[in-house]
């Protein structure tokens with residue numbers, strides 16, 4: 001399993017990093033639009049992912 005922890009407290013766990021990237025991009029769009037109006041690049045999200 002892969003997981004990601006957002007500094008805001010949001011946490012997600014999935015089987016593949018691909019899924020996690022999608023979920024995180026949606027999360028950023030919904031919750032962190034002000035900080036990241038363009039969203040986060042895939043590479044940056046991949047760096048935030050750890051094994052769970």
Ligand SMILES: [Zn+2]
Pocket residue numbers: 006007008009010027031032
């Ligand atoms: Zn967040």
